[in-house]
Amino acid sequence: MSPNVKRPSGHHHGDLRRVLEEAALELLATKGIGGVTMAEASRRAGVSVAAPYKHYADRDALLAALVLRAFTEQRERYRIAMAEVDDPGEQLAAFAAAYVRFAADRPALFTLTFAAGLDKARFPPLAEAGQALFAELSVPARALCGDDDRARRLVLAIAACAHGQAVFLTEGVFADLADPLSGAEHEAATAAAALVAAYAE
Amino acid sequence: MSPNVKRPSGHHHGDLRRVLEEAALELLATKGIGGVTMAEASRRAGVSVAAPYKHYADRDALLAALVLRAFTEQRERYRIAMAEVDDPGEQLAAFAAAYVRFAADRPALFTLTFAAGLDKARFPPLAEAGQALFAELSVPARALCGDDDRARRLVLAIAACAHGQAVFLTEGVFADLADPLSGAEHEAATAAAALVAAYAE
């Protein structure tokens, strides 16, 4: 995009935040959460260990940035998946399949969302992003259930099923199947349809 | 059980393994997986940092012992829950509710099962325990589905839903409800029934 020659001299990037987060993501993917350290992310980004502290207060702040990315990317994916069909029930099934696909495409981000162990009070944007996601899913659910409480339970039930399938998929439970991803997507969508039938009034 | 006076002198327990695992569980519950260290577990058990190494090859071996406990305890719970009803569909619903209850009663053990990040090849007993659990659940599922593949999918679909509800419960998604545990249990059982209806032939 920009006409910058990359890394003109030995140091200073144009966008250290981005590079650090990519590095952290790779660490997350290969070594798990415990493997995400400021020191190693710095090394991979090619900067000193002190540099990241100009961008993140501490390690948790870096993790929080990753979680926020995860929420943002998920929301976009679900929005697109749901926009492809018209029927509210099918939209929820499309969400369920997209949820599984996100876990498969971005296992590190997916896992992080539920395992970061961050102090939610310290990072309000995370709670907000979660709310926004839920709100988006509530639209089709409300179209199916007059009752708001029922709609909420339907969304959560479908998300729970999709989450479970996603976890099983990333844990390798379907490793013996020919196409684990398609299988899990299909199961999640099927479960969503069954739940829609059971919860809608 | 035994007539031992506890801790006759200043050191050496009758059962260091047990004490270490309890300490590790408490660390797990309060500080998360990263907080489980041989050093801190030793301190809490009241022994030196070297003592645990006579019982566990390394930190992962200690974690593996905890995971094995988790599997054993779960299996027992599900066995009991399923034995209380006769109908195969109700047995699966009872399992789903028991799954959620386990997560609520033993959040540390529950979380660990899916987040330990252990090398499965190194700890074959873990894979075996997982298989045994699955086999137990397959009994009612096979009574409902003639097809074995269908039965397998049904078990996984129900477990996935229960898992999702359990995760949401432990993450505090239902914190605004009067009785989060009952709600989640009920949702899991309802989903199980819906899935039985959808999958059984």
Next chain:
DNA sequence: GTCTATAGCTGGATAGAC
């Protein structure tokens, strides 16, 4: 089986120069 002592390492975070 447990202790003491210790080697070796890695990480978090800061101060101060540029």
Next chain:
DNA sequence: GTCTATCCAGCTATAGAC
């Protein structure tokens, strides 16, 4: 905004005495 240098803390794992 990044570097160098540094401090301090914590953990893993082993050796050797008892």
